[in-house]
Amino acid sequence: MRNHGGTAVALVGATASGKSALAHQLALESGGALEILSVDSMTVYRGMDIGTAKATAEQRAEVNYHLIDLIEPHQEFTVAQFQREARDAESLVWALGGAVLYVGGTGLYGRAVIDNLDIPGQYAQVRAQLEARGAEAAELHEELRRLDPVAATRMEPTNRRRVVRALEVTLGSGRPFSSFGAGLRHYGAPRVVQVGLNCEFRVLDVRIARRFEAWMEQGLLEEVALLRDRGMSRTARQAVGYRELLRHIEEGVDLDRCVEDAIIQSRRLARRQRSWFQRDPRVEWFEDPSDAAKRIGEVLSSPDGFVRN
Numbered sequence: 001m002r003n004h005g006g007t008a009v010a011l012v013g014a015t016a017s018g019k020s021a022l023a024h025q026l027a028l029e030s031g032g033a034l035e036i037l038s039v040d041s042m043t044v045y046r047g048m049d050i051g052t053a054k055a056t057a058e059q060r061a062e063v064n065y066h067l068i069d070l071i072e073p074h075q076e077f078t079v080a081q082f083q084r085e086a087r088d089a090e091s092l093v094w095a096l097g098g099a100v101l102y103v104g105g106t107g108l109y110g111r112a113v114i115d116n117l118d119i120p121g122q123y124a125q126v127r128a129q130l131e132a133r134g135a136e137a138a139e140l141h142e143e144l145r146r147l148d149p150v151a152a153t154r155m156e157p158t159n160r161r162r163v164v165r166a167l168e169v170t171l172g173s174g175r176p177f178s179s180f181g182a183g184l185r186h187y188g189a190p191r192v193v194q195v196g197l198n199c200e201f202r203v204l205d206v207r208i209a210r211r212f213e214a215w216m217e218q219g220l221l222e223e224v225a226l227l228r229d230r231g232m233s234r235t236a237r238q239a240v241g242y243r244e245l246l247r248h249i250e251e252g253v254d255l256d257r258c259v260e261d262a263i264i265q266s267r268r269l270a271r272r273q274r275s276w277f278q279r280d281p282r283v284e285w286f287e288d289p290s291d292a293a294k295r296i297g298e299v300l301s302s303p304d305g306f307v308r309n
Contacts, residue, residue: 006090006093006094006098006099006100006306006307007094007099007100007300007305007306007307008090008099008100008101008102008192008305008306008307009099009100009101009102009192009193009194009195009296009299009300009305010039010101010102010103010110010114010192010193010194010195011023011101011102011103011194011195011196011197011292011296012103012104012105012107012110012194012195012196012197012277012283013105013196013197013198013199013273013274013277014105014199014204014269014270014271014273014274014277015053015105015204015208015266015269015270015273016199016204016207016208016211016266016270017105017197017198017199017204017270018197018199018289019103019104019105019197020053020055020103022197022289022292022293023036023101023103024036024055024059024062024063025293026101026293026296026297027063027064027101028062028063030099032064032098033098033099034098034099034100034101034300035063035064035065035066035093035098035099035100035101036055036063036064036065036066036101036103037066037067037086037089037090037093037100037101037102037103037113038054038055038065038066038067038068038103038104039067039086039102039103039104039105039106039109039110039113040052040067040068040104040105040106040109041077041082041106041108041109041235042106042236042239043055043067043068043069044067044068044069044070044071044077044082045069045070045071045072045073045077045236046069046070046071046072046073047072047073047223047226047227047230048073048223048227048236048239048242049223050215050218050219050220050223051215051220051223051224051239051240051241051242052239053211054068055068064093064098066086066089066092066093067082067085067086067089070085072230073227073230073231073232073233073236074230074231074232074233074236075233076233076234076235077233077235078122079108079109079112079119080112080119080120080121080122082109082112082113083112083113083117083119086112086113087113090113099300099305101296102114102192105273107273107276107277108184111184114191114192114194115188115191116191118180119180120169120173120177120180121169121172121173122168123168123169123171123172123173125172126167126168126171126172127164127165127168127172130164130167130168130171131164137157137158137159137160137163138157138158140160140163140164140167141155141157141163143167144163144166144167144170144177147167147170147171147176148166148170148176148177148178150176150178151166151170151176151177151178152166154178165177187280187281187282189308190282190308191307191308191309192307192308193284193299193304193305194280194282194283194284195283195284195286195292195295195296195299196277196283196284196285196286196292197286197289197292198285198286198287199287201267201270201271201274204267204270205267208263208266208267208270209263212241212259212262212263212266213259215241216259220241220245221245221248221249221255224242224245224246224249225249227242228246228249228250240262240265240266240269241262241265241266243262243265244258244259244261244262244265245258245259245262247261
């Protein structure tokens with residue numbers, strides 16, 4: 001493989017594992033040489049600050065952060081859009097002679113950037129036409145089988161959402177849905193070294209509960225109420241923590257119950273994130289943050305730190 005871009009490394013892990021604090025520390029100690037690209041599906045929304053553990057204004061005054069506060073919460077945002085924004089951000093950092101530290105727990109967004117996935121676009125008019133037909137999933141799957149037999153074999157005929165998406169892309173782009181990359185189950189040679197910060201679930205569970213309680217004291221409920229009044233997209237409304245508190249605001253569900261549900265869902269999210277990253281054999285795992293920091297330093301000061309093709 002050959003060098004493609006500038007210097008970069010990724011720090012991944014489950015929510016509340018401590019990766020954000022470690023990343024900030026490393027960037028601060030670098031004296032401006034290391035800049036953070038936040039790989040998170042919810043910190044892109046302006047105003048969704050507390051419940052996303054977004055870098056504070058004070059932290060952003062100390063360290064350069066990218067890919068946060070990109071859009072309003074009522075707007076939809078796709079993986080392809082995030083990928084484009086990330087490419088622009090990393091190019092800017094490299095042009096100014098800096099190094100990139102990708103940090104986040106949203107696995108799909110990370111793969112889109114780190115592996116440079118070939119992501120199909122959105123074709124709203126085609127999708128609307130498919131939905132308007134009201135066809136059964138099996139009928140749509142048969143149509144997909146005729147147009148893209150490879151894609152048809154990769155999904156259940158009953159999974160209408162996936163079948164519609166495959167047809168939308170195939171019809172809208174003029175190329176088979178299956179032609180867009182090798183898929184998320186394929187792990188190629190590493191373009192960027194990924195350092196994983198591990199943490200036992202019993203520790204994560206305690207951290208998650210304490211963190212959410214602190215967020216409530218900081219005004220998370222008021223933040224959610226303000227966002228709801230401003231308008232939130234379907235995606236933004238599904239953010240863990242926000243979704244549960246919206247049930248209190250909109251449906252009158254007991255607040256203590258909503259807080260408990262939010263903590264439970266956050267713990268489940270941590271397990272899903274851990275599972276996602278552990279499937280990737282390229283991630284180098286560390287229990288001790290100081291060991292992870294040391295490895296990140298080694299990568300950035302060696303040929304391994306260059307993004308590769």
